[in-house]
Amino acid sequence: MPDYRVSPLVQELPATVPFVGPETQERNQGSLFKARIGANESVFGPSPNAIQAMADAASESWMYGDPEFHDLREDLAAHHQVESGNIMVGEGIDGMLGYVARMFLQPGDTVVTSAGAYPTFNYHVNGYGGKLEFVPYRDDREDLDALIQKATQLQARLxxxxxxxxxxxxxxxxxxxxxxxxxxxxxxxxxxxxxxxEFAPPGTLPPLDLDNQRLLRMRTFSKAYGLAGMRVGYAIGNAELILEFNKIRNHFGVGRVAQAAARAALKDQAHLQRVLTQVNNSLETIKEIAVENGLMPLPTASNFLTIDCGKDGAFAAALMQSLIGKGIFVRMPGVSPLNRCIRITAGLPEELQILAETLPKVLEEVRKSF
Ligand SMILES: Cc1ncc(COP(=O)(O)O)c(C=O)c1O
Incomplete structure (x- = not known):
C-alpha cells in the first residue's frame, strides 16, 4: 500500500497517456525517427515572424505571461470579427478540453462521443468521473444525428x-x-x-453563433500555424459561457513566449496560405505513394491522410509497427473498424522520399504474415 492517499476517482484510473509520444518511442528504440509524420504537427513550421517574436520574447521570459491574454484575445477577436469576451485562450485545445470537463461534469454524468474519436477528450472525461457513451462512426464519419439522439436519450452533459x-x-x-x-x-x-x-474546404466551418449557450468551438495554433510545442489554443463562444473558464482555469498556463508566438503567427496569414499549399502538395504525394502500393487513401480535410490498408486492425498495426521500426513515425486509429487504417501526416519532401522507399519493402514483409 502506498504511503499517500489519492482520491477514490484517481485510484481507479489507469496511469496511461492517451498518446505515446514519438520521443518515448525513440528512447525505446534507441534511435531517432527519420520521418516524423505521425502526430499531425506541421513540419512546415511556424511563420518566421513567429520565430522572431519568440526570440524577442525569450529575454522577457522571467515575467509571467498576461493572465488575461489581453492582446492575443484582441487579435483573435478582430480575426474572427467577434468581441474579445467571446474568446478564451488556454494550453492548447487539450488543456481546454480538460477545463470544459471540469466545468460541466460531476462524477457519473454522461458524455457522448464517437467510438474511436480523439482520445484526449476521453482522458479528461475519465479524470472528472464522467461516464463515456460511444456512437459508432458511419461510413468513416462521425454520425451527427446518432450523437444528438444518444445525448438526448441519456441526458448527456457533453x-x-x-x-x-x-x-x-x-x-x-x-x-x-x-x-x-x-x-x-x-x-x-x-x-x-x-x-x-484551417485545412478544410470552404463551406466546412459554420458561421459563429455567439447566442448559442450550448456550443463551444475550439481552435488551435498547433496545426496549420505550426506551433504545437508552444501550447496555445482557444475557445470561441457566448460571452457568458466563456466567462465560466475564469472560475477554474490556470491563469498563467500560457506563457509569455507562447502568447507572442501566437500573435505573430496569426498576423502572418500569407505564411498560413503557403503552409496550406505545402500540405496539399504533400498529401497528394502521400496519396500517390499509397495507391502505388495498393492501399486506399480516404478523402481528407486535414493535414493528414488516413489510409485504408484493406485488411483488419492486426494488419494495419503490423504495418504501422514495421514503419516505426524503420524510423517512420506514423499512427493509426484505435478502434474497429477504423483501425483497418494507418494515418500519415503531411511531411517534407525528404520524409516522403523515405516513405516511398520504405513502404513497398515493409508491405511485402507484412503481407507475408497475413
Ligand atoms: C481533434 C484534435 N483536437 C485537438 C488536438 C490537440 O490540439 P492542441 O495541440 O491545441 O492541444 C488534436 C491534436 O492532434 C486533435 O487531433
Missing amino acids: IYVSNPDNPMGSWWDAQSIESITKQIPENCLLILDEAYG
Missing part, C-alpha cells in the same frame, strides 16, 4: 464532435454541423473541435 475529424480526416459541411448545433439537448454542451479547421 457531446464531442471534431470537424474535420481526427483520426479519419473526414468532415461534414457547415449546414450539417449547424443543424446539430440547433438540436443540442437542454443542460448539454456541444464541444465542436475545429483543430483542423
Whole structure:
C-alpha cells in the first residue's frame, strides 16, 4: 500500500497517456525517427515572424505571461470579427478540453462521443468521473444525428464532435454541423473541435453563433500555424459561457513566449496560405505513394491522410509497427473498424522520399504474415 492517499476517482484510473509520444518511442528504440509524420504537427513550421517574436520574447521570459491574454484575445477577436469576451485562450485545445470537463461534469454524468474519436477528450472525461457513451462512426464519419439522439436519450452533459475529424480526416459541411448545433439537448454542451479547421474546404466551418449557450468551438495554433510545442489554443463562444473558464482555469498556463508566438503567427496569414499549399502538395504525394502500393487513401480535410490498408486492425498495426521500426513515425486509429487504417501526416519532401522507399519493402514483409 502506498504511503499517500489519492482520491477514490484517481485510484481507479489507469496511469496511461492517451498518446505515446514519438520521443518515448525513440528512447525505446534507441534511435531517432527519420520521418516524423505521425502526430499531425506541421513540419512546415511556424511563420518566421513567429520565430522572431519568440526570440524577442525569450529575454522577457522571467515575467509571467498576461493572465488575461489581453492582446492575443484582441487579435483573435478582430480575426474572427467577434468581441474579445467571446474568446478564451488556454494550453492548447487539450488543456481546454480538460477545463470544459471540469466545468460541466460531476462524477457519473454522461458524455457522448464517437467510438474511436480523439482520445484526449476521453482522458479528461475519465479524470472528472464522467461516464463515456460511444456512437459508432458511419461510413468513416462521425454520425451527427446518432450523437444528438444518444445525448438526448441519456441526458448527456457533453457531446464531442471534431470537424474535420481526427483520426479519419473526414468532415461534414457547415449546414450539417449547424443543424446539430440547433438540436443540442437542454443542460448539454456541444464541444465542436475545429483543430483542423484551417485545412478544410470552404463551406466546412459554420458561421459563429455567439447566442448559442450550448456550443463551444475550439481552435488551435498547433496545426496549420505550426506551433504545437508552444501550447496555445482557444475557445470561441457566448460571452457568458466563456466567462465560466475564469472560475477554474490556470491563469498563467500560457506563457509569455507562447502568447507572442501566437500573435505573430496569426498576423502572418500569407505564411498560413503557403503552409496550406505545402500540405496539399504533400498529401497528394502521400496519396500517390499509397495507391502505388495498393492501399486506399480516404478523402481528407486535414493535414493528414488516413489510409485504408484493406485488411483488419492486426494488419494495419503490423504495418504501422514495421514503419516505426524503420524510423517512420506514423499512427493509426484505435478502434474497429477504423483501425483497418494507418494515418500519415503531411511531411517534407525528404520524409516522403523515405516513405516511398520504405513502404513497398515493409508491405511485402507484412503481407507475408497475413
Ligand atoms: C481533434 C484534435 N483536437 C485537438 C488536438 C490537440 O490540439 P492542441 O495541440 O491545441 O492541444 C488534436 C491534436 O492532434 C486533435 O487531433
